[in-house]
Amino acid sequence: LAGVGINASIGEKQNLQPYPVATVRYNMNKKLFVALGAAVASPVAVSSKGVSKTVQLNDSARNVSFYNDVKHYSRLSYVDIPLTAGVKIGKRFSVQAGVQASVLLNSKTTTAIDKYDFQLNISTDFPGTLINAPAVSEENYTVKAKKIDYRIIGGVQYTANKASFHLNYQYAPSAALSGEHVSPAKNELISVGVQFKLK
Numbered sequence: 330l331a332g333v334g335i336n337a338s339i340g341e342k343q344n345l346q347p348y349p350v351a352t353v354r355y356n357m358n359k360k361l362f363v364a365l366g367a368a369v370a371s372p373v374a375v376s377s378k379g380v381s382k383t384v385q386l387n388d389s390a391r392n393v394s395f396y397n398d399v400k401h402y403s404r405l406s407y408v409d410i411p412l413t414a415g416v417k418i419g420k421r422f423s424v425q426a427g428v429q430a431s432v433l434l435n436s437k438t439t440t441a442i443d444k445y446d447f448q449l450n451i452s453t454d455f456p457g458t459l460i461n462a463p464a465v466s467e468e469n470y471t472v473k474a475k476k477i478d479y480r481i482i483g484g485v486q487y488t489a490n491k492a493s494f495h496l497n498y499q500y501a502p503s504a505a506l507s508g509e510h511v512s513p514a515k516n517e518l519i520s521v522g523v524q525f526k527l528k
Contacts, residue, residue, distance in 0.1 A: 330354065330493055334522030336372055344374040344404060350522050360417050364425065368409040370434060373518060377402045377504070379472030379511030381440070385465040393452060396444040400472045402506060403439065405516075407431035411482055426483035429499065431516070436474050471508040478505060478516055491526040 330352040335345050352366040382398040408431070415425030444452040484497030501516040 330524035330526055332493075332522055332524030334368060334371070334495075334520050336374075337519045337521075338374040339517045339519065342374050342376070344372045346370075346372050348372065350524060352524060362415050362417075362423075362425075364411075364413050364415065364427075366409070366411045366413075368407075368411075371407045371409045371431070371520075373405045373407065373505075373516050375402070375405060375505050375514050375516050377474075377506045377512050377514040379506050379508045380470055381472045382467065382469050384467045386463070387465050389447070392446045394445050394447045394449070396442050399441045399443050401439045401441060402436055402474055404437040405474055405505065406434040406436065407478065408434055413482065415486070421488050423486045423488070424484070425486060426481075429480045429482050431478040431480060431501075433474055433476050433478070470510050472511055473507055474505060475503075475507050479503070480516065484520075493524045493526070494522070495524070496521050 332350055333347045334350045335347050337343055337345065348368055348370045350366065350368045352364050354362050354364040356362045378399050378401045380397045381400045383395060385395045386393050409429055411427060411429040413425040413427030415423050417423045446452045478501050480499045480501045482497055482499045484495055487494045497520045499516065499518050499520060503515065504511060504513050505516050506512065
């Protein structure tokens, strides 16, 4: 089977960019089947961030205790490799579930600076630049998107002639980023698609 799919991230801004999907399915009997798939450039619009550096200033004159360099991941793209088992529940409908390894293809990142006063509130009225401010200490942290995002998947499929339509739910048990100070955001999305039987 070959076709296209679209992802909708749960609780996030959407990136409804279609991507190619291919599946090889083996029918064990009239009811049960297993399937191995591949999807290239599958986008996920999860918004994750992490602290890459903390700089202590202790600048009482300008009421700035410290600032963080924050790395934002706003768009991730994967190569999805799902392995599922399914059962036909009618002439045209089937349900399936399994696991998926999503290999990171690329990501979009931006960097921002969060400044904090001595009451640990984010400061928005810092005068001057932080680059020239004398630092008391500096600490760097690891912030990166995981190379492989493991997910649990499940969904339904409708087949009509040579066309097959799917609606799947994907959930990653662990956060999309790795590091010491990263957000716990996980990849969670609904994928829909259509494929056509080639052989």
